Amino acid sequence: MDAQNSMLTAQGIALSFGGIKVLQGLDVEFRAGEVTGLIGPNGAGKTSLFNCLTGAYRPQGGSISFDGRPLDGLSPAARASRGVVRSFQTVALCPELTVVENVMMGLARNYHSGWLSAFLPLARGRREDREMREAAISALASLGLADAADLLPSQLPPGMQRLVEIARAIVGKPSVLLLDEPAAGLNNAETRDLTQTLRNIASPDLVMVIVEHDMDLVMSICDRIYVINFGEVVTCGPPQAVRTNEDVIAIYLGSEDD
Numbered sequence: 167m168d169a170q171n172s173m174l175t176a177q178g179i180a181l182s183f184g185g186i187k188v189l190q191g192l193d194v195e196f197r198a199g200e201v202t203g204l205i206g207p208n209g210a211g212k213t214s215l216f217n218c219l220t221g222a223y224r225p226q227g228g229s230i231s232f233d234g235r236p237l238d239g240l241s242p243a244a245r246a247s248r249g250v251v252r253s254f255q256t257v258a259l260c261p262e263l264t265v266v267e268n269v270m271m272g273l274a275r276n277y278h279s280g281w282l283s284a285f286l287p288l289a290r291g292r293r294e295d296r297e298m299r300e301a302a303i304s305a306l307a308s309l310g311l312a313d314a315a316d317l318l319p320s321q322l323p324p325g326m327q328r329l330v331e332i333a334r335a336i337v338g339k340p341s342v343l344l345l346d347e348p349a350a351g352l353n354n355a356e357t358r359d360l361t362q363t364l365r366n367i368a369s370p371d372l373v374m375v376i377v378e379h380d381m382d383l384v385m386s387i388c389d390r391i392y393v394i395n396f397g398e399v400v401t402c403g404p405p406q407a408v409r410t411n412e413d414v415i416a417i418y419l420g421s422e423d424d
């Protein structure tokens with residue numbers, strides 16, 4: 167597939183709960199080879215948009231497509247099969263499983279019998295277990311975490327737990343990676359490491375979208391940034407243009423600087 171054509175688009179997305187309009191005819195375009203930021207005040211609708219993109223929420227209006235093929239109506243699992251994966255705002259690792267086993271769960275869509283069979287004493291399960299483990303270790307190694315493979319998540323500091331989640335998201339080589347506040351709860355040093363890690367993950371074949379409140383991270387890593395407020399796009403552009411946009415300063419960055 168031509169990477170230049172890889173694009174996740176959402177057009178006219180309208181989402182409401184009861185009478186509350188959360189997304190109001192929102193248009194976005196996320197391109198492969200770019201890191202796109204999605205910023206805006208609390209409650210602007212950023213996570214809701216991610217939920218629409220992954221199929222967790224069904225918007226009442228609009229259409230979402232990847233590479234020109236509509237995703238509307240597909241379940242979250244079917245969208246994951248098309249390579250659309252996400253991470254969550256709060257660390258969501260399985261506490262009973264080791265780090266490598268958590269990462270293996272990210273491979274469910276790549277194997278016929280799923281990650282669970284890898285833990286069953288069947289011949290195919292054993293073969294898949296070996297392959298999945300190798301892939302998971304390789305993903306962990308790419309993030310400098312190979313030594314943590316057999317630990318439990320609780321034995322790692324928050325920054326490394328975040329990286330384990332990212333390893334789980336990238337192990338299946340996604341086409342679209344949606345990261346929801348990856349720096350939440352991290353200290354400055356951990357955020358710096360994360361920023362570098364995300365730079366390393368970016369590739370010409372990958373659509374990467376980051377929802378994040380840490381402006382240093384967003385400004386330093388993103389090629390383009392969408393600013394949304396009250397479920398509408400306020401502006402979209404390169405970091406410098408967004409940083410100096412008067413509307414953005416008024417609604418968001420201005421309040422950050424206060």
Ligand SMILES: Nc1ncnc2c1ncn2[C@@H]1O[C@H](COP(=O)(O)OP(=O)(O)OP(=O)(O)O)[C@@H](O)[C@H]1O
Pocket residue numbers: 183188206207208209210211212213214215
């Ligand atoms: N399942 C739901 N039921 C009812 N209201 C919801 C639901 N999901 C989101 N909302 C509402 O939609 C609005 C947008 O929420 P959302 O989490 O998308 O904002 P956000 O921009 O991600 O905010 P934050 O930066 O604080 O995470 C909020 O008013 C929220 O209460």
